[in-house]
Structures are given as structure tokens and as C-alpha cells.
Amino acid sequence: AEKALSFGPSEEAINYRGNVSTGLEEDPITNAYYNFDVDQVLDPEVDLSVVKGKIVILGYLGEYMGDDTHHDKFFTPLNDHYVGRSLPDMFGAVLHANVVSMVLKGDYIGQMSETTSYIIGFLVLFFNVVTFTWMYENYEDWYDVFAVTMQLGESLLIAFLIVIVFQYNEYKLAMTPALISVFLVGTVHD
Secondary structure, eight states, X not given: OHHHHHTOOSSOOOOXXXXXXXXXXXXXXXXXEOOOOHHHHHOTTSOOXXXXXXXXXXXXXXXXXXXXXXXXXXXXXXXXXXXSSOOOOEEHHHHHHHHHHHHHHTXXXXXXXXHHHXXXXXXXXXXXXXXXXXXXXXXXXXXXXXXXXXXXXXHHHHHHHHHXXXXXXXXXXOOHHXXXXXXXXXXXXX
């Protein structure tokens, strides 16, 4: 608890590790947290030695194991359906288990500071204004094609960088100011 409280920010992105398994064969969850139903815990025949020395979180996981209720469920990045209409995929107790796991392992998601984000946004804007001015002065006939192509290319590059850096380094790039400068530089420059 001391390590978690000393970390600093009052708001932290959760580094999700897994969900609970429903026990069904078609359930593909490999990083599942152990879960026991009330009947299993109260049954003296069930071996509960797996919880010895572990943190136990009591919480609602449906009326029975594998219940597809949407009560106390949340959307997470582990959802099977990334786009379109989807249903919440993680119970609140499991969400807490992910937070506890992240704190115990010290495996936090890094985030770019707001100051760094604005500095990068300004540098991208400056680079674009210089490049667009040079292009306009030297190749006026090709300026519009060049500007649109460059804006599209930079937008895709920034989006690609955000995904790649997060995937391999668990670090969130805050590139909103840079994207805004890319989107507006052509129109403002004209």
C-alpha cells in the first residue's frame, strides 16, 4: 500500500492482466484469475489451498459462475469486440483484482506529461509551417496536393506511433496537440 500511495498521480491507467474464466470450453481466457462460487467455498470437499498467501477479493460475479449478466460489469481493453456494439466484459471485483495485481508487480503504464505533449505539438506545427511555406514558395502548383498528402501521412504516422509505443513499451503518448496542429496547419497556412 505504501508503494502504491507513494507513486504520485491520483489517477492511473490500469494495466489489465486478465479476466475470470467462465468455465466454458469456448472461453479463450488464458490469464484468468481464480474464482470460486459460494457453493464451492462452503463445501468442505473443495480444496482452497490455492488461495493460501494470496489476496482474496470478495465480490459479485453474477448469480452463478458463467452468468452473462451485465450488472456491475465494465468495458475494458480486454473486450473481445473492439469496435461496434459490444457488451461490458469485466465485473467490478475483477477490475479491482487487475488494479491490485498492477500495484503489487509495479507494472504501471507510463504516460507522457502534458508539457512534453505541448512541446511536441509546437515542434510539429513549426516544422509543418516551415515545410508548407517552402513548398508554397517553390512549388506553388503542387502545394495543395503536397499539403493534403503530408497531413494525411503525418496523421497516420502519429497514430501508428501511438499504437506501437504503447504495445511494446506500455507508454501512452499524448499526441493530441500534435494531431491538432497537423489537421489545422494546411488551412491556417493558406
